[in-house]
Amino acid sequence: MESHRSLSAGEALYRVMVRIRAFENAAETASQGGVSAYGQQAGGAAKVRGPLHLSTGQEAVPAGVCAHLRTSDYLTSTHRGHGHTLAKGADLTRMMCELFGKATGFNGGKGGSMHIADFSVGMLGANGVVAAGLPIAVGAAHAQKLLKQGDDITVCFFGDGAINRGPFLEALNWARVYDLPVLFVCEDNRWSATTASGPMTAGDGASARAASMDIAATQVDGNDVFAVHDTAARLVAEVRSGAGPRLLHALTYRVKGHVSVDLAAYRDPAELAAALETDPIARARGHLLDTGVAAAALDAIENAARDEVDTALAVADAAPWPEASAAFTDVQTTGAGQWL
Amino acid sequence: MAVTTTLSYSEAAVRALQQEMDADPRVVVLGEDVGRGGIFGQYKGLQQQYGAGRVIDTPISEAAIMGAGVGMALAGLRPVVEMRVVDFALCGMDELVNQAAKNRFMFGGQGRVPLVARMPGGIWDASAAQHSQSLEAWFAHLPGVVVVSPSTPQDNHGLLRAALQCGDPVVYIEHKTLWGLRGEVDDTLVVPLGQAARVREGNALTLVSWSKQMQPCAAACDALAAEGIAVDLIDLRTLWPWDRETVLSSCARTGRLLVVHEAVQAAGFGAEIAASAAEATGCRVARLGAPRIPVGYAPLLEAQSRVGVDAIVAAAKKLAG
Numbered sequence: 200m201e202s203h204r205s206l207s208a209g210e211a212l213y214r215v216m217v218r219i220r221a222f223e224n225a226a227e228t229a230s231q232g233g234v235s236a237y238g239q240q241a242g243g244a245a246k247v248r249g250p251l252h253l254s255t256g257q258e259a260v261p262a263g264v265c266a267h268l269r270t271s272d273y274l275t276s277t278h279r280g281h282g283h284t285l286a287k288g289a290d291l292t293r294m295m296c297e298l299f300g301k302a303t304g305f306n307g308g309k310g311g312s313m314h315i316a317d318f319s320v321g322m323l324g325a326n327g328v329v330a331a332g333l334p335i336a337v338g339a340a341h342a343q344k345l346l347k348q349g350d351d352i353t354v355c356f357f358g359d360g361a362i363n364r365g366p367f368l369e370a371l372n373w374a375r376v377y378d379l380p381v382l383f384v385c386e387d388n389r390w391s392a393t394t395a396s397g398p399m400t401a402g403d404g405a406s407a408r409a410a411s412m413d414i415a416a417t418q419v420d421g422n423d424v425f426a427v428h429d430t431a432a433r434l435v436a437e438v439r440s441g442a443g444p445r446l447l448h449a450l451t452y453r454v455k456g457h458v459s460v461d462l463a464a465y466r467d468p469a470e471l472a473a474a475l476e477t478d479p480i481a482r483a484r485g486h487l488l489d490t491g492v493a494a495a496a497l498d499a500i501e502n503a504a505r506d507e508v509d510t511a512l513a514v515a516d517a518a519p520w521p522e523a524s525a526a527f528t529d530v531q532t533t534g535a536g537q538w539l
Numbered sequence: 540m541a542v543t544t545t546l547s548y549s550e551a552a553v554r555a556l557q558q559e560m561d562a563d564p565r566v567v568v569l570g571e572d573v574g575r576g577g578i579f580g581q582y583k584g585l586q587q588q589y590g591a592g593r594v595i596d597t598p599i600s601e602a603a604i605m606g607a608g609v610g611m612a613l614a615g616l617r618p619v620v621e622m623r624v625v626d627f628a629l630c631g632m633d634e635l636v637n638q639a640a641k642n643r644f645m646f647g648g649q650g651r652v653p654l655v656a657r658m659p660g661g662i663w664d665a666s667a668a669q670h671s672q673s674l675e676a677w678f679a680h681l682p683g684v685v686v687v688s689p690s691t692p693q694d695n696h697g698l699l700r701a702a703l704q705c706g707d708p709v710v711y712i713e714h715k716t717l718w719g720l721r722g723e724v725d726d727t728l729v730v731p732l733g734q735a736a737r738v739r740e741g742n743a744l745t746l747v748s749w750s751k752q753m754q755p756c757a758a759a760c761d762a763l764a765a766e767g768i769a770v771d772l773i774d775l776r777t778l779w780p781w782d783r784e785t786v787l788s789s790c791a792r793t794g795r796l797l798v799v800h801e802a803v804q805a806a807g808f809g810a811e812i813a814a815s816a817a818e819a820t821g822c823r824v825a826r827l828g829a830p831r832i833p834v835g836y837a838p839l840l841e842a843q844s845r846v847g848v849d850a851i852v853a854a855a856k857k858l859a860g
Binding site: 273275304305306307308309310314316317318319323324326327328331333334335336337338339340341342343345346353365366369370372373376528529530531532533534537 | 567592593595597598600602603605606607608609610611612613614615616618633634637638642643644645646647648649650682683684685705706707708709732733779780781783
């Protein structure tokens with residue numbers, strides 16, 4: 200795989216976003232026909248089964264933030280975690296294998312999309328419970344502080360829906376009380392499952408709640424990858440310096456429904472149309488072209504991502520299923536085998 | 540060399556923590572009031588000895604305490620997570636059930652969660668419905684966790700050490716009214732998880748219990764012995780994995796099993812043991828637990844939830860007769 204360092208910073212960000220989009224588009228296609236509680240009929244045999252939560256339109260946030268992270272930094276994620284995992288450096292093909300439920304996936308087919316994880320790059324897992332990653336992140340950051348792991352930090356992605364759950368408040372308080380090296384990143388995509396977040400949220404949202412706990416919060420246009428990148432650079436540096444927790448409130452938009460088979464018919468089409476005008480990938484492409492990057496270079500990035508994903512799909516399709524016996528491993532060691 | 544001293548149930552736990560914290564710098568404690576020794580003295584002196592970085596006072600944030608414990612464990616520590624009482628652990632239930640218990644499996648073995656969640660259980664005199672519950676069956680129902688419930692100072696020492704060493708998430712349920720119980724403790728012992736203790740031997744009946752309920756069971760055995768009924772009394776000690784071999788071999792020998800627990804009888808862990816014994820040995824089985832009511836405050840109301848000596852004796856005679 201081509202190294203990020205061979206590209207200019209702007210092209211590298213573009214490449215991360217494009218790879219996420221290509222991965223998720225392919226996963227979405229592979230999930231067509233899946234069982235849905237949102238109105239879509241079950242159809243043919245889907246390759247990617249079960250809930251598939253896409254981050255289409257939100258790619259600038261993980262790309263801009265994770266550009267500043269090292270492998271030794273930790274990351275916790277949400278149920279919408281493919282972009283975070285790819286941006287943190289996980290192997291795309293092994294991710295696709297996991298979405299297909301294959302033995303060669305990161306989790307050996309035991310987790311799937313909702314629990315995508317790659318501990319080898321510090322990505323401690325996507326989570327099926329809203330806000331559940333926040334306390335885990337402060338625990339990981341607390342361990343970094345206790346173990347004196349240099350200036351490594353933990354980054355915690357969560358959505359705007361999460362700020363209405365108790366663990367969000369408990370985790371922010373905890374992080375400030377112990378001045379932990381954690382960067383909270385709210386991906387404010389304006390939707391909480393199939394309900395608009397605004398009417399469900401008192402006050403001014405994530406940054407206001409952080410400010411009330413003396414955690415410096417910064418709002419950013421989450422569809423502008425360069426703005427996210429520059430703001431995250433400052434916040435990550437502050438957290439690394441030992442200044443304590445910070446919060447980045449990135450305003451973006453969830454282009455797709457809650458899960459891949461949710462057509463989001465409950466949404467005002469004008470809202471989506473307006474959001475598509477600010478698509479982060481199109482904007483970044485326009486900006487890069489304006490600054491003199493050749494269109495051919497960007498086309499090459501897009502083609503490479505499509506090729507990479509096509510290969511991943513083929514590999515995942517051909518990969519073996521886990522053995523049935525794998526259902527009984529990784530449960531617990533104490534009393535292993537005593538299942539009944 | 541074995542050094543046997545008399546310690547209380549809570550002092551025995553402190554001794555176990557000292558030994559494990561000395562042996563492994565990754566062992567940390569976090570929870571409300573632990574710096575002051577814990578509300579039952581079960582952390583007494585530890586913050587003075589190991590510092591506030593390893594014995595961490597926390598806000599009243601059960602979800603964050605349990606969740607941070609999960610994060611710490613994934614990041615290489617071995618946290619002891621204090622929940623004050625099992626009733627409050629319910630405020631950290633997602634973090635225990637969906638996170639701690641599931642992480643290792645759902646991430647395909649990439650992460651381990653070696654944490655010990657201490658959550659004192661059982662009826663706490665005059666403490667009413669939200670401070671007196673026995674919820675061990677909930678946790679025994681949960682794949683991924685170990686469930687321990689010691690009844691003596693020796694076992695509270697040896698089982699806590701084993702729990703800290705085992706590397707799996709452990710729900711560790713001490714009894715709220717056993718803290719002052721004193722007994723001999725050999726602090727060189729690590730009591731293996733999953734191994735029951737045969738407390739008395741007899742052929743008329745197998746009696747299985749755990750935690751504080753062992754006390755009325757022992758008294759009932761005395762009363763039964765006076766009438767010539769010799770009981771095989773087993774302290775389960777670990778509820779998951781439970782010691783099938785000891786229990787089932789006893790049942791095969793006596794042909795009769797009575798399981799007694801402080802928890803509500805309906806859907807309690809006694810049902811699991813009774814059904815397993817009946818399936819494996821064909822023995823006659825009976826259960827004795829509390830009625831399915833919240834624990835009341837007034838003495839007479841609280842007493843309705845207690846499984847006393849007389850009831851155990853009566854159930855044993857009925858089964859043995």
